[in-house]
Amino acid sequence: IITAAGWRDAIIAAIPKPVKFSVGAGIGLFLAIIGLQAMQVITADAATFVTLNPNLAADPIALLSLLGLLVTFVLYARGVKGSIVIGILATTVLAYALTAVGIGGDLAIPEIAATSYNITPLVGAFVGGLTGLSSASAFGFALIVFTFFFVDFFDTAGTLIGTSQLGGFLDKKGNLPEIEKPLMADAIGTTVGGILGTSTVTTYIESATGIEEGGKTGMVALVVGVLFLASIVAVPIAAAVPLYASHVALVLVAILMLRGVTDIDWKDVTNSVPAGLTILMMPLTFSIAYGIAAGLISYPIVKAAKEGSLNAATPAQWGLAVAFVIYLYVTTGGL
Secondary structure: OOOOOOHHHHHHHOOOHHHHHHHHHHHHHHHHHHHHHHOOOEEEEOOOEEEEOOOHHHOHHHHHHHHHHHHHHHHHHOOOOOHHHHHHHHHHHHHHHHHHOOOOOOOOOOOOOOOOOOOOOOOOHHHHOOOOOOHHHHHHHHHHHHHHHHHHHHHHHHHHHHHHHHHOOOOOOOOOOOOHHHHHHHHHHHHHHHHHOOOOOOOOOOHHHHHHOOOOOHHHHHHHHHHHHHHHHHHHHHHOOOHHHHHHHHHHHHHHHHHHHHHOOOOOHHHHHHHHHHHHHHHHHOOHHHHHHHHHHHHHHHHHHHHOOHHHOOHHHHHHHHHHHHHHHHHHHHO
């Protein structure tokens, strides 16, 4: 309803330019952590939260992943079309080859299990959550819906802006022309997916991989949709690719997404503060929405402080800041 009414794209249009231009870099750092973690190059650490794998030189997965990443870098630098896909396949083939000859230790080769398809128990299950809903639990239920809505709304906004920046689709103001079209596709997918009981159908930041490979038209979405349909019978083949092999692509794309920081005027504090917070908070909180929240809350405050007037930021920007303050208060134990 919000998308059809045009409110969604109006809200996204109100996001300040420095926040929009920093989303791509923030997502890039987010992807880098996800990729490097899956490749076992970095690991959790009680003292520093994250650190280099202390057994890196003896970890077969980390070594093979780094080799695959290096191959992908070389192919990309040489301008080879499909370098990302080739890098993934090369890493996968090498993993199976080393396992077959008994070299390399445990490379976490996935077990290909029989696949069954039955969504009957899930279809309409969302209605079951409303059964027996009392007035006492209605408020808690409303908070859950509000939280999921808020996260999905701004995760999608951030993903669209970040990937569009990578593809060169944003205008000088950081807006995506005809943004209502992908927003409607996302809204329909999220709604229908929820009714069918699937995992969330939404806009994924991994789409940046396809954009970097040259997929920038609507035909890409149609082709991918058909291939997804065809892949129903080929799930075991896709599942045969080790997680670390596929995440090699994320690290390359993450690095490329950092290019967007050049669009930000870092000399202007009203740009550097919200942009910097947006970029930093995304990987540190593992959330696109929290990164955008940091940028949207700080922008009108810094803008008003520099200009000496509350009117320096638009009413919509102040509204977004207040909305995110309320959201953070509700979701972090304040209510």
